[in-house]
Structures are given as C-alpha cells and as structure tokens.
Amino acid sequence: xxxxxxxxxxxxxxxxxxxxxxxxxxxxxxxxxxxxxxxxxxxxxxxxxxxxxxxxxxxxxxxxxxxxxxxxxxxxxxxxxxxxxxxxxxxxxxxxxxxxxxxxxxxxxxxxxxxxxxxxxxxxxxxxxxxxxxxxxxxxxxxxxxxxxxxxxxxxxxxxxxxxxxxxxxxxxxxxxxxxxxxxxxxxxxxxxxxxxxxxxxxxxxxxxxxxxxxxxxxxxxxxxxxxxxxxxxxx
Amino acid sequence: xxxxxxxxxxxxxxxxxxxxxxxxxxxxxxxxxxxxxxxxxxxxxxxxxxxxxxxxxxxxxxxxxxxxxxxxxxxxxxxxxxxxxxxxxxxxxxxxxxxxxxxxxxxxxxxxxxxxxxxxxxxxxxxxxxxxxxxxxxxxxxxxxxxxxxxxxxxxxxxxxxxxxxxxxxxxxxxxxxxxxxxxxxxxxxxxxxxxxxxxxxxxxxxxxxxxxxxxxxxxxxxxxxxxxxxxxxxx
DNA sequence: TATTTAAGTGTAAAATTTACATAATAAGTC
DNA sequence: GACTTATTATGTAAATTTTACACTTAAATA
Numbered sequence: 001x002x003x004x005x006x007x008x009x010x011x012x013x014x015x016x017x018x019x020x021x022x023x024x025x026x027x028x029x030x031x032x033x034x035x036x037x038x039x040x041x042x043x044x045x046x047x048x049x050x051x052x053x054x055x056x057x058x059x060x061x062x063x064x065x066x067x068x069x070x071x072x073x074x075x076x077x078x079x080x081x082x083x084x085x086x087x088x089x090x091x092x093x094x095x096x097x098x099x100x101x102x103x104x105x106x107x108x109x110x111x112x113x114x115x116x117x118x119x120x121x122x123x124x125x126x127x128x129x130x131x132x133x134x135x136x137x138x139x140x141x142x143x144x145x146x147x148x149x150x151x152x153x154x155x156x157x158x159x160x161x162x163x164x165x166x167x168x169x170x171x172x173x174x175x176x177x178x179x180x181x182x183x184x185x186x187x188x189x190x191x192x193x194x195x196x197x198x199x200x201x202x203x204x205x206x207x208x209x210x211x212x213x214x215x216x217x218x219x220x221x222x223x224x225x226x227x228x229x230x231x232x233x234x235x236x
Numbered sequence: 237x238x239x240x241x242x243x244x245x246x247x248x249x250x251x252x253x254x255x256x257x258x259x260x261x262x263x264x265x266x267x268x269x270x271x272x273x274x275x276x277x278x279x280x281x282x283x284x285x286x287x288x289x290x291x292x293x294x295x296x297x298x299x300x301x302x303x304x305x306x307x308x309x310x311x312x313x314x315x316x317x318x319x320x321x322x323x324x325x326x327x328x329x330x331x332x333x334x335x336x337x338x339x340x341x342x343x344x345x346x347x348x349x350x351x352x353x354x355x356x357x358x359x360x361x362x363x364x365x366x367x368x369x370x371x372x373x374x375x376x377x378x379x380x381x382x383x384x385x386x387x388x389x390x391x392x393x394x395x396x397x398x399x400x401x402x403x404x405x406x407x408x409x410x411x412x413x414x415x416x417x418x419x420x421x422x423x424x425x426x427x428x429x430x431x432x433x434x435x436x437x438x439x440x441x442x443x444x445x446x447x448x449x450x451x452x453x454x455x456x457x458x459x460x461x462x463x464x465x466x467x468x469x470x471x472x
Numbered sequence: 473t474a475t476t477t478a479a480g481t482g483t484a485a486a487a488t489t490t491a492c493a494t495a496a497t498a499a500g501t502c
Numbered sequence: 503g504a505c506t507t508a509t510t511a512t513g514t515a516a517a518t519t520t521t522a523c524a525c526t527t528a529a530a531t532a
Contacts, residue, residue: 003325007284009245012328048243055317079315079330081291089239094315202478203530438509439499
C-alpha cells in the first residue's frame with residue numbers, strides 16, 4: 001500500500017471530560033492512571049485511537065469502559081496537539097465532553113480503573129494539559145447550556161423544577177428567581193408535568209416533569225436563552 | 237527514548253477553510269491539490285503537521301503560504317478522524333477556519349498553488365470529506381457571528397454601515413431593516429465614526445467607521461446579539 | 473390542630489425589540 | 503443653476519420580553 005512519504009506519524013488519543021450532577025454541584029469523573037508516565041495520578045479517562053475506529057468510536061468505547069453506559073451525550077470539544085504535551089512521546093489528543101445521569105453510572109467491577117467523582121471546585125491536580133482541558137470543558141458547557149437544553153442530560157428521566165433550577169444555578173454559579181425561572185423553562189414547552197411528586201426534599205413535594213423528547217430533539221439547535229442576561233455569565 | 241508500546245501512529249493534517257468577503261457574497265479560497273491522491277482537484281489548503289510544531293503553528297504556517305498573511309483570525313473548528321477519510325492512508329485532520337480581509341490577500345508568486353475564490357453557493361466538488369468541513373465551517377461562523385463580532389475580520393480597517401449590513405445579510409442569507417441594524421450595531425459601542433466618506437457606491441457617500449479595538453477585544457466573548465431573532469437563522 | 477418547610481404562582485414596571493417612512497446629500501444631467 | 507436620481511441617514515410608537523418582587527398552598531410532623 002502506498003503511503004505519504006516523508007511525513008511524521010503520531011499517536012492519537014482521546015480524552016473524555018465526564019460531567020455529572022449529584023443534586024448539589026457539578027462533578028467530573030476521574031481515574032487513577034494505570035500506566036506510565038504519571039501512573040497512579042488522577043487523570044481524565046482517555047485512551048489511544050485504534051487503527052480502524054473513528055475518534056467518536058474511540059471516545060464512545062472508552063466512555064463505556066469507564067461508566068458502563070451507552071448512548072451518552074458526547075461532544076467533540078477541542079484537539080490538543082502541543083508537541084510536548086505528553087513527555088513520553090508526541091501525542092495528539094482530541095477531547096470530548098460527556099454529560100451523564102450520575103445515578104445511571106455504575107461502579108465498574110473490574111479493577112483496571114478506580115473512578116471517583118470530584119466537584120469541579122475541588123479537584124486534584126491532573127496530568128499533562130488535562131487541567132486546561134477541564135477548564136475548557138467547563139466553559140464549553142456553560143456556553144452551550146446558555147443556548148441549548150443540554151443540561152437535561154445530567155438529570156434522570158423525571159426531575160422537578162427545583163432540581164433543574166439548582167442544576168442551572170450550580171453550573172453558572174449564580175442564583176435565579178424561581179418564579180422567573182419556572183416561567184422561562186415552562187415557556188419552552190419542553191417539559192411535561194407528571195402527576196406524581198418527589199417528596200424527598202419537602203413535605204409538600206414537588207411535581208415531577210419529563211422532557212418532551214420530540215420537542216427536545218426538534219428544538220435542540222435553537223437558541224433558547226435559559227439564562228437571564230448571559231452576557232455577564234459567560235465571559236468570566 | 238521510551239515510547240508507548242503497541243499503539244498505532246497516524247499522519248496528522250490540518251485543513252483551513254479561508255473565508256473572504258468581496259462586498260457581495262461570502263467566498264472561500266480553494267487550491268488545486270499539488271500531489272496524489274486527487275492531484276489537480278480543488279481542495280482546501282491543508283498540510284501535514286511536522287514533528288515540532290503545534291496544530292496552531294501548522295495552520296498558521298499553511299495560511300501564510302496560501303495568503304501571504306500573518307495575524308489572521310484563525311479558530312480551531314473540528315477534528316475529522318474517520319479511518320477511511322483519506323484513501324492513501326489513515327490521516328487525521330484538524331480543520332480550522334480563517335477570516336481574512338479579501339483585499340489584503342496577495343496572489344502568491346510561487347507556482348505551487350493556484351488559489352481561487354469561490355462563492356460558497358457555487359463551489360466545485362471538493363476531495364475527501366472537505367465538503368463536510370466547509371458546510372460545518374459555514375454553520376460555525378453563522379453560529380459564532382450571531383453572538384460575537386467576528387465578521388469584522390472580513391472587512392478592511394475602515395468600512396461603512398451599508399457594507400457591514402450587506403456582509404451580515406449575505407452570511408445569514410436574509411434581509412435586515414437598516415434602521416434597526418444601525419441602531420443595533422451602533423449600540424454596541426464598537427464602532428467609531430470617521431469624518432471621511434466612501435463615495436464609491438453612492439453620490440452622497442457613506443461614512444466610514446473604524447472598530448474600537450479596545451472594546452472589540454474586551455467584549456469579544458460577550459453575547460452581542462447582532463442578528464434579530466437568531467432562532468430562525470441558525471437551525472437550518 | 474398548630475407548626476414548619478419548601479413548592480407554586482401573578483402582576484406591574486422597565487427594557488428591549490420590532491415595524492415602519494421620510495428627509496438629506498451630492499453627483500450628474502438638462 | 504435647477505432638476506433628477508440613487509443612496510444614506512435617521513425617529514417613534516407599538517408590541518414583546520424581561521425583570522423585580524411576596525404571598526398562598528400543601529403535607530408532614532409535633
């Protein structure tokens with residue numbers, strides 16, 4: 001087989017920034033790296049791209065290994081290619097961010113990885129340029145979630161308005177008036193009220209809602225403006 | 237030097253989607269590919285990443301080769317890694333889009349490339365997955381320009397409000413009321429009115445404006461909402 | 473049945489966005 | 503030098519959206 005002559009070839013990696021929400025704060029999933037260099041240090045879940053898989057396939061495979069989950073919301077974010085980012089040898093890494101329902105996540109049975117959830121506010125130091133990847137991922141989801149309803153990916157199938165509001169407030173590190181928030185959210189028509197209530201956090205209980213999946217997919221690319229005055233929130 | 241054992245290595249490329257504006261429509265710059273496969277076919281300007289350069293450096297170098305320009309607005313867009321995207325051998329390509337002032341662009345003296353501007357509406361077929369890259373790049377600049385003032389990168393240092401409006405109208409394939417457009421644009425405070433007029437397109441002449449560079453850089457990350465009702469414009 | 477705690481809801485004011493039409497400029501022409 | 507012509511420049515009222523703000527309801531428990 002003819003190949004390009006005189007060109008360099010590099011190891012290609014993917015790294016996944018996996019976000020979850022525990023009802024209070026935004027979290028990311030980290031593992032203790034299983035091989036050198038930096039073996040044992042906290043790092044993102046990543047791996048090398050195999051000869052016959054696409055970048056998407058590689059990240060999906062790796063995410064499945066880490067969380068046991070299929071069908072996860074996964075988005076390519078940025079490719080990091082600084083020549084010296086990996087001290088072992090030049091490695092180009094495409095970073096993906098994933099949003100999962102933290103309660104669907106199942107602890108892996110095998111012992112290769114020891115994943116743990118960390119609050120994005122209190123995270124260990126990460127290897128290589130992964131700190132930068134995580135910061136970019138946080139900016140990315142803030143940016144995207146201000147315009148598109150991606151944060152629902154972090155919630156279980158049924159959720160309450162107070163839960164949703166806490167999620168938005170924690171992602172944007174702000175507080176939102178609950179009357180205005182519920183008007184805004186309900187005006188999208190994305191939510192379907194259920195008859196059951198969640199009584200775990202109050203005596204009165206809060207109504208559960210489901211996503212209207214049809215509208216969710218149809219409107220996903222529209223600008224929704226969930227966040228009041230995004231100008232002040234995004235550009236930090 | 238120790239390297240990762242048993243991992244595959246791939247050729248890494250960058251491809252640049254270079255946008256320009258001729259006063260009427262949005263254009264992109266294409267070259268006739270100089271080597272096999274697909275030699276002679278129209279393609280994006282691209283090249284291989286060298287051992288000691290970053291992806292940004294590679295794309296800047298290639299852009300300089302193509303346009304003769306430094307300091308061009310350049311943004312990483314997406315990495316394309318389908319195993320069979322390049323029939324010669326597996327190549328992973330990171331696509332960047334660039335916005336340049338078409339009048340600053342200088343025809344290259346050397347004969348390696350024969351670049352030509354094509355309207356995005358009437359473009360030749362491109363090689364590999366470059367058609368997809370161009371479509372994604374168009375979506376990207378529409379998306380970004382609805383919120384950030386990137387389109388000024390396509391204009392010369394001084395420009396008129398009618399020119400600016402034609403640019404926005406052509407990017408979004410729409411018409412905008414000129415009273416509302418000028419209010420919207422001037423309200424950002426980004427423009428500084430000059431005393432001279434451009435008399436090339438009317439007897440009366442239209443005032444030139446400059447960008448307020450300080451505000452431009454300061455507000456670049458803010459959401460500016462240049463486009464009325466973006467919901468209808470983006471999600472095509 | 474009284475207390476407690478979180479959920480749920482409405483309205484008026486302010487700000488923003490939209491729709492829409494006419495006057496001004498300056499070159500070229502008669 | 504008055505008139506024609508093409509394009510630029512500008513203002514306002516109505517509609518819509520966003521914001522600010524406080525009390526009632528539900529249901530468990532004491």
